[in-house]
Every structure is written in C-alpha cells, then in structure tokens.
Amino acid sequence: MTVYFMDGQFMDQSGVAVSVDDRGYYFGDGVYEVIKVYGGELYTAEEHISRLFQSATKIKMTIPYTEAQLLEVSRQLIEKNAIGEGHIYMQVTRGVAPRVHHFPEPTVSSVVTAYAVNSPRPVAKIENGVPVKSVEDVRWLRCDIKSLNLLGNVLAKQEAHEAGCVEALLHRSGVVTEGSSSNMFGVKDGMLYTHPATNLILNGITRQVLLGLCKELGIPVEEKAFTLDEAFEMDEFFLTSTTSEVMPVTSIDGRLIGDGQPGEWTVKLQQAFTLQTPSLVKGQ
Incomplete structure (x- = not known):
C-alpha cells in the first residue's frame, strides 16, 4: 500500500x-x-x-x-x-x-x-544510448520555472514517442534549448557545449552535477547555444535528468551521432557520476 x-x-x-x-x-x-x-x-x-x-x-x-x-x-x-x-x-x-x-x-x-x-534505473538505455527526435520548442518563455504547465513538454514527448524515440530535442527556430524532460549536451572538437541557464531552459540539478564533474575532470565546457544543424555534426551527444542520469544520444532524427555508440566523454562522465553517488557504487 x-x-x-x-x-x-x-x-x-x-x-x-x-x-x-x-x-x-x-x-x-x-x-x-x-x-x-x-x-x-x-x-x-x-x-x-x-x-x-x-x-x-x-x-x-x-x-x-x-x-x-x-x-x-x-x-x-x-x-x-x-x-x-x-x-x-x-x-x-x-x-x-x-x-x-x-x-x-x-x-x-x-x-x-x-x-x-x-523505479529501476534505465540501465540498458544508459549503457547503449537512445534515439531522439527534434521538435520545435513552442513553450512559454519562463522554462526556468519548474511549473505544472507542461502541455508543451507533453506534446513534444508524444511526438518523439510516436517516432520511436525516447526524448524530444527541443529547438527554437533551429536553436537547441533542451529536452522535453532533460538537458542536452554535445561534444565537438574537444569542447562540451550546452545551452546556458537562461529563462529558456530549466537548470537541471543533474545538469549542475554534470558541470561540476566536468570541472573536476578538466573537461572544457562552453555554455553556449548551438543549432540543430550543429547538433547533427557533434562527435558525441548526451542528455541528463534526475531519472535518466547521463544518457547517451546515439541518433537525432535517424541520423547517427559519431559512430552511433556512446562517446568517450559520455562514458567518462557516466563513470564519474556513478563514483560520486555512494549508493550506486555499493549496488555494483
């Protein structure tokens, strides 16, 4: 009960x-x-x-x-x-x-x-990665507030679901913001990119943990918006959220990211996330 x-x-x-x-x-x-x-x-x-x-x-x-x-x-x-x-x-x-x-x-x-x-951890998805679908971000302009007004998120998630994808990659006129229930990160030429924490995204707690891990590991980060076209060309891509942890993105709109496998930095950050979570280490 x-x-x-x-x-x-x-x-x-x-x-x-x-x-x-x-x-x-x-x-x-x-x-x-x-x-x-x-x-x-x-x-x-x-x-x-x-x-x-x-x-x-x-x-x-x-x-x-x-x-x-x-x-x-x-x-x-x-x-x-x-x-x-x-x-x-x-x-x-x-x-x-x-x-x-x-x-x-x-x-x-x-x-x-x-x-x-x-609720169990989505281990298979964390290890193997997931496909995402790009969806126009039509939500209001105060996405920094974790409010109950989630209809825009729900419609985006459903569109991704109907396309056989795990998450929606939201963009405003081609500029990537975040996921319908996650934050998005891309790696290109030795730099990690993610949208800055403005009113257009929710500054996820796991996002903040991830950025702290990047600092500890010496991974260079630029909190800078990138376009959907640039997302397609990333060397690796991943999303973060409370329930998804650090989850590799292997394709966007059916187009492979890198070789379609979890990237080197993504795996390194997954390992670091696990190590800084004592109860996860115990369970291994």
Whole structure:
C-alpha cells in the first residue's frame, strides 16, 4: 500500500482527495520537483527542495513549510514506502479557491502533496544510448520555472514517442534549448557545449552535477547555444535528468551521432557520476 503525504498528513490513497477547485487542476498554477532515491537514500534532495522554493517565489506563491520540513517529509516517505531505488514526487499548488484568474485571497493556503515510488534505473538505455527526435520548442518563455504547465513538454514527448524515440530535442527556430524532460549536451572538437541557464531552459540539478564533474575532470565546457544543424555534426551527444542520469544520444532524427555508440566523454562522465553517488557504487 502506497503512503502519500497531503497537507501535513500521511495517508493511503483512499484518503487522498484533490478538490475540483484546486488551482493546480484549473490553471496548472503550481510547481513540482522529482527527487531521486538510491539505496534508500535521497540524492541531491537539498538542491531539489531549494529549487522548489525558488520556483514558488518566481510565481509569487508561498509554501507553508520550511525546506527542512519537506526534506523530512521526503525521508519519511522513503521509510513508509520501503523505497530502495526510486523517486519522490512533490507538488505545491496555490490552493483551493473559486475559479478566477487572479490570485485568491492570502487566507487561501497552498496545497502540498508528495509520494514515493520504486523505479529501476534505465540501465540498458544508459549503457547503449537512445534515439531522439527534434521538435520545435513552442513553450512559454519562463522554462526556468519548474511549473505544472507542461502541455508543451507533453506534446513534444508524444511526438518523439510516436517516432520511436525516447526524448524530444527541443529547438527554437533551429536553436537547441533542451529536452522535453532533460538537458542536452554535445561534444565537438574537444569542447562540451550546452545551452546556458537562461529563462529558456530549466537548470537541471543533474545538469549542475554534470558541470561540476566536468570541472573536476578538466573537461572544457562552453555554455553556449548551438543549432540543430550543429547538433547533427557533434562527435558525441548526451542528455541528463534526475531519472535518466547521463544518457547517451546515439541518433537525432535517424541520423547517427559519431559512430552511433556512446562517446568517450559520455562514458567518462557516466563513470564519474556513478563514483560520486555512494549508493550506486555499493549496488555494483
């Protein structure tokens, strides 16, 4: 039986009720985070919870808990659900109020929900790589906010799925931004490229970990936007996310990247990611 957290209480699914007047239901008026669990332990949880609060601030929403309290909620969800390998999903909406576009009165409290699930690492995809499909990025201009407004992402992911691809490579008029649920990286002539952390992408936590690993390994990085045409010509390509870790991209729109195998730098960064995650090392 899955144990959920909703507004200060832990309960099973039968006790979870979302009002039809919740602004997350009406407007997507809220924010969320996904936190990875390895070996029963939270991974980069402080960074994820901090970003949750940053996203809430950007949409002028107050979270009725402290960061420390939500970290403790996450730990209890792991324990109560006996999570070994999986993730925490946490969501905050602006609350329950009559459907009007402007914010409700300050007396309306935000609604916080969270749950934990077991989910295995996509090992085969991490080892062998995946195909992606380019899709025009038609989302709003505040992609730095991890909000519930994900219809653009969903449509892009579905287009990629229908083409037999694992992820959508988003671009704005030919300039690559990110994936529908990931950040994108390309390697060309001894330089690693990725879109800078502007309002056009979400500054992924795994992206930040990856850039730190590049610094430790002496891998040169240029946070610079590149075009879709340049992406096709990369020596190697990979994506990062909480659930995908460091995942090689072997083809874009059916065109092989390099020799169609995970690249040298990609493999090196995968190894470094594993080594800095103690519970992953234990599980090997």
